[in-house]
Amino acid sequence: MRHRYDLGYPLNFGDPHFGLYNPVLDCFLITVRNLAGAREIQHLASSRYDLYLTDLVPAVNYAPNFIDNKCCHAWSMVNDQPLPLGDRQKLDIVLEVKKLVPVHHSDLDIEQEKIWLQVMLYWRSFVRWIKTDQIHYDRYRLLKSFIGTDFLQVWQAVDEFDRMSLERLYLGTDTREINRSITAIVNAGDFLRLAYQKWKKQEVYCS
Amino acid sequence: MEKTRSLLFLNQRCLQNPVVRELLPDTFDWRLLERRNDFDHGMHAWVVRSGHNFMPFHNTIGQHDLFRMPAFDPRFDQTFAQITDGVCQELNIKRADRPWLVLWSGGIDSTVIVASLLRNLSVQDRQNITICCNHASILEYPRFFVDCIQPNFRVTDSTWMCARDIYSGHYVINGEPGDQIFSHRYSRFLGDLGQLHWKAEADRLIEYLAGFSDPEFARWLYDGMCANLLSVDIPVITYRDWFWWLSFNNAWISVLLRHYPYFVTDIPLTQWLHDSIHWFRAPSYQQWSMHNNHMDMKGGHHPGDDKIAAKQYINSVYPDHYYLKYKTKVDSTGRLSPPSFDQDWVGIMDDYSYLRIDSNTDVDQLSVIISEHCR
Numbered sequence: 001m002r003h004r005y006d007l008g009y010p011l012n013f014g015d016p017h018f019g020l021y022n023p024v025l026d027c028f029l030i031t032v033r034n035l036a037g038a039r040e041i042q043h044l045a046s047s048r049y050d051l052y053l054t055d056l057v058p059a060v061n062y063a064p065n066f067i068d069n070k071c072c073h074a075w076s077m078v079n080d081q082p083l084p085l086g087d088r089q090k091l092d093i094v095l096e097v098k099k100l101v102p103v104h105h106s107d108l109d110i111e112q113e114k115i116w117l118q119v120m121l122y123w124r125s126f127v128r129w130i131k132t133d134q135i136h137y138d139r140y141r142l143l144k145s146f147i148g149t150d151f152l153q154v155w156q157a158v159d160e161f162d163r164m165s166l167e168r169l170y171l172g173t174d175t176r177e178i179n180r181s182i183t184a185i186v187n188a189g190d191f192l193r194l195a196y197q198k199w200k201k202q203e204v205y206c207s
Numbered sequence: 208m209e210k211t212r213s214l215l216f217l218n219q220r221c222l223q224n225p226v227v228r229e230l231l232p233d234t235f236d237w238r239l240l241e242r243r244n245d246f247d248h249g250m251h252a253w254v255v256r257s258g259h260n261f262m263p264f265h266n267t268i269g270q271h272d273l274f275r276m277p278a279f280d281p282r283f284d285q286t287f288a289q290i291t292d293g294v295c296q297e298l299n300i301k302r303a304d305r306p307w308l309v310l311w312s313g314g315i316d317s318t319v320i321v322a323s324l325l326r327n328l329s330v331q332d333r334q335n336i337t338i339c340c341n342h343a344s345i346l347e348y349p350r351f352f353v354d355c356i357q358p359n360f361r362v363t364d365s366t367w368m369c370a371r372d373i374y375s376g377h378y379v380i381n382g383e384p385g386d387q388i389f390s391h392r393y394s395r396f397l398g399d400l401g402q403l404h405w406k407a408e409a410d411r412l413i414e415y416l417a418g419f420s421d422p423e424f425a426r427w428l429y430d431g432m433c434a435n436l437l438s439v440d441i442p443v444i445t446y447r448d449w450f451w452w453l454s455f456n457n458a459w460i461s462v463l464l465r466h467y468p469y470f471v472t473d474i475p476l477t478q479w480l481h482d483s484i485h486w487f488r489a490p491s492y493q494q495w496s497m498h499n500n501h502m503d504m505k506g507g508h509h510p511g512d513d514k515i516a517a518k519q520y521i522n523s524v525y526p527d528h529y530y531l532k533y534k535t536k537v538d539s540t541g542r543l544s545p546p547s548f549d550q551d552w553v554g555i556m557d558d559y560s561y562l563r564i565d566s567n568t569d570v571d572q573l574s575v576i577i578s579e580h581c582r
Contacts, residue, residue, distance in 0.1 A: 086535065
C-alpha cells in the first residue's frame with residue numbers, strides 16, 4: 001500500500017509552520033502545519049523521547065519552503081534562552097525559533113524515526129478526518145452516553161479504531177508492524193475500509 | 208519547649224516567613240539565603256556534610272548516621288550494577304518483615320529500583336511488593352509500565368493517597384537521593400564548559416553561576432565552595448564535578464527530608480524516617496558517586512548521556528534502545544499529591560521533633576533556638 005509522505009511545509013504564505021525538535025539528536029524530526037497536529041505527535045512520540053514544540057516562522061532566516069520533512073533533520077535551532085531541558089512543564093510551551101542553523105548527522109536512527117513520525121501523522125490525520133469530515137460523528141458523540149448503541153455501531157467502530165491505532169502507535173517499536181496491524185484493523189470493517197478509500201482519494205495533506 | 212533543646216536542621220525556606228525573619232540575629236544576612244533559594248529553587252536547604260562549612264548555620268545534622276558522608280575509599284571499585292544488586296539483596300534480607308511499597312515516579316532513579324527488583328528477586332519475593340504510581344508516572348515511561356510493572360507487581364494509584372495510607376504497615380522505597388549521586392540541575396546546561404578546571408578557570412565559572420543568580424552571590428558561592436573543596440580529599444576537577452559536589456555535599460540532607468513536610472499532618476517524623484528507604488542513600492552508592500566523576504558514567508556533554516550508568520542498568524533488565532539513547536533527566540511529576548506544604552515548618556530539633564510556628568509557639572524560645580543555630 002502506498003502511503004502519502006507529507007512534506008509538512010505551509011501551503012500558503014503566512015500559514016503556521018511548527019517543528020518538533022529532538023534535543024538528543026539536535027535536529028527537527030518532523031514539521032507540521034497545525035498546532036493541534038503537532039501536539040498530538042509530540043504526545044505520542046513521548047513513549048520514545050521528548051520532542052520540543054517550536055514555531056519556525058519567527059526565525060530570522062525562515063522561508064516557507066526553506067525547511068520541510070525531507071530536510072528537517074539537517075536543521076537545528078538557536079534560541080534566546082537555553083532549551084529548558086528537564087522541565088516537563090516546559091514541554092507544553094511553543095518555543096519560538098530565533099534562527100535555523102544547519103547540522104550534519106551520521107546517526108542512522110534519524111531516518112527511521114522520521115518514518116515513524118510520518119506514519120503517526122498519517123494515521124492520526126485519518127482519524128481526525130473521520131471525526132470532523134463525517135458530520136454524523138458529532139451527533140453520535142452527543143447521543144452515545146444515553147442512547148442505546150444498537151444504532152450507533154458504525155461510530156463505535158471509529159472510537160474503537162481510534163483507541164487501537166493509538167495503542168499501536170504509542171507502544172509499538174517496529175514501524176512496519178505498526179502499519180500492518182493498523183491497516184488490518186481498517187480493512188476488517190466495511191465502514192472503515194470505505195472511509196479510508198474515500199480519504200485516500202482526496203487531495204489533502206496529512207497535517 | 209525546653210531551653211536546652213537545639214535545632215538540628217533549619218528549613219531555609221522558612222526564612223521567607225516574616226515572623227522568622229524577625230527572630231534572626233542582626234548580623235545574619237537573610238537576603239543571601241533568599242538568593243540561595245532562588246538559585247536552587249528553594250527545595251534544598253544547603254547543609255555542608257563534609258569539609259569546611261561555609262553556610263551561615265551550624266552543621267549538626269551532618270554527623271548523624273542517617274546523613275553522614277562515608278570517608279572516601281580510594282580502593283573502592285564496585286560497579287553501579289553490583290551496588291544496585293547488592294542494595295536490593297540486602298533489603299530483601301533485612302527488611303523482609305513488612306510489605307514494600309515502591310514509589311515509582313516514572314523517572315530514571317525509581318525505574319532503577321523496579322529494574323533491580325525484577326533482576327534480583329524471585330516471583331515469590333515480589334508478592335509482597337506494590338508499585339505506587341499515578342498517570343504522570345505512566346506517561347513518563349509507558350512501555351516499562353505495560354511490559355514490566357503491570358505483569359509483575361500489584362499496582363496502586365497514588366493520586367489521592369495520603370501518607371497514612373502509604374506508610375501504614377509498609378516500608379516505603381523511593382528513588383532519593385538519586386539526583387545527588389549523579390549531578391546538579393545546572394550542570395545539564397554546561398555543554399563544553401563542563402570539562403573546564405574549576406580552579407584554573409574560576410572567572411568563567413563565576414560568570415556561569417552569575418547567569419543563574421547575580422555576581423555577588425556567585426562570588427560568595429564560589430569562594431565558599433573553594434574553601435570547602437580545599438579541605439576535603441575528594442577528586443573534584445572539572446566544572447561538572449564542581450556542580451556534582453555542590454549537590455552531593457550540600458543538598459543531600461535536605462533532599463532526604465524534603466518530602467516530610469508534605470505529610471506532616473499524618474505521621475510522626477521518627478516513624479517516617481524509619482519506614483522510608485531512600486534507595487540511593489547507601490554508602491556504596493556514595494562511594495561510587497565519589498569515584499565516577501569524569502568517567503562518563505554520570506553524564507556527558509549530551510542530554511542523552513544523563514545518568515547513563517542507571518540507564519544501562521535498566522537496559523540490562525528491559526532492553527530498550529530508545530530509553531538508553533534518548534531518555535533525559537526530567538523533573539518527574541509522578542509524585543504523591545501533597546495535602547499541603549507546611550509553610551510554617553521551621554525545622555527539626557535534636558530529638559527529631561518537628562518545629563513549626565503556630566499560635567502556641569514561644570517566640571522568645573524560638574528566637575534563642577534560631578540564633579544559636581546561626582553562625
